[in-house]
Amino acid sequence: MAVYRQVQTNFWQDDFILELTPEERYFYIYVMTNPRTTQCGIFKIVKKLIEVELGFDRKTVDKLLKRFMDYGKISYCERTNEIMIINWVKYNFIDSKNTKLCINKELKEVKNKEFIRTIYKICLERKYDIEFIFKDIDLDPINNEGEAKVIPLKTDSEDIKSRSASSRLENSTKEDNKGLLDSFEAPYKPLGEEEIYINKSYNKQKVMNKSISRVLLEFSKNIKKASKAEIEKFIQWRKDFEEEVIIKAIEQAVKYKAKHIGYIESIIKSWAAEGITTMKELMKKFDRTKPRVNFDAYRYVD
Template structure:
């Protein structure tokens, strides 16, 4: 099985990166692409291996680790030799089932529990599905399942009768709205799926799962626009579409209005990926 770590082409023009020394840029790239890296962005850095692969002395590696901790780009544990890339999930997360399962499996073997807590906060801030990502994982002595129960019981058992009645009315209204939203969402998914089948290929169950997950964040027309990007650049593959989608999500282009406004900006273009530069492995 092949493993890939994607680095955005805008990496080199990032304000932070442009201020680094060549030595620091090389080291940062190594942290993001070495063989020990993981989907969750937390991994064990074997300094002896890093010395051999980078050609740096142990002293230089330790100096660079300390420097990037000070820059606020990584967290490092001397006790467990684990590195956490603090912005990794923000730029590389995908809510596909396989990715979430992979992250969950990796987090279960992370030794530094402070990294787990930090990761939990990152996922909350970015509205990721913490229930699935942290399933069976203890966070500050409370498992994710127990944490949900605690939140539900915070108000105590003695709710007033009036409050209960108000909640019942809200539930009825919410139920009606949910049915309407569900019907509209199903129609939307069918339209997206139709476009995918027509322009890309017949969707597999895995393709359908991804299309549905994207609909949680994006308007229907934005996903169809991503499909059209794949057609435009002759990259008719779900992997290419996902790269475009992740790029737009990072830029906050979740609606057609935002996408159109973004495309109007000079010298930006449509931020599409170079299809010829990628090979996808199913």
């Protein structure tokens, strides 16, 4: 257990933090710095303890946990009472033997196997020493019944074949879904949402989608293929906001690695609360939130 956790001073100028409520900022700092945090970013904590240490009731704790899960910042497992700070190991990893030994030891105590596999994927993408970090660690995920299920890791050649097959399937899916997304060429990974087919009321749908075509393009390129529910949100937002404003919200989600419709919606709602609906109004806000430098403080004095 570490005595301290490092939080950079520019935390308070971060665009994601600026959009949070004071309550959310307090909770986020707590998640990153409470005494049970670990080097791997996964730790066990019961909700009752969060209530006591933060002074919140259970309803507020549940609300904040769900909100930050929607933001894509944490995952929380009710079954094991474990929290995973999703990008912790990405931004706090130190390539030293002691750090890797510490992470290896901590991961062996983690009950939620899906959390372990998520950390594994991040380490693999960032070319960390996975053989050392995950030595003697079971990487089998847990299914809904709580039983272990073996999923062997793919070799490079198998992975290339898998991606090729996925690409062929993706191309055939695009051909089948002419209409709404026929002009979008960006790749996406199917995440289980209901596929969108425009067989009924085509002309009416075409008119509605015309006002959000660029929004859908940006969402498809940078996040994923939009589900039916997400498209309906975009259409609803377009009634009150300029298209560029919605696109800017998507860019913020990508910039701060919170690629989730929940985070985009939180940005849109916060701007609406400030009466911001146009790009001109939004740019004024950004100008106000830029850090100012007191040049007089740096003036040379004899």
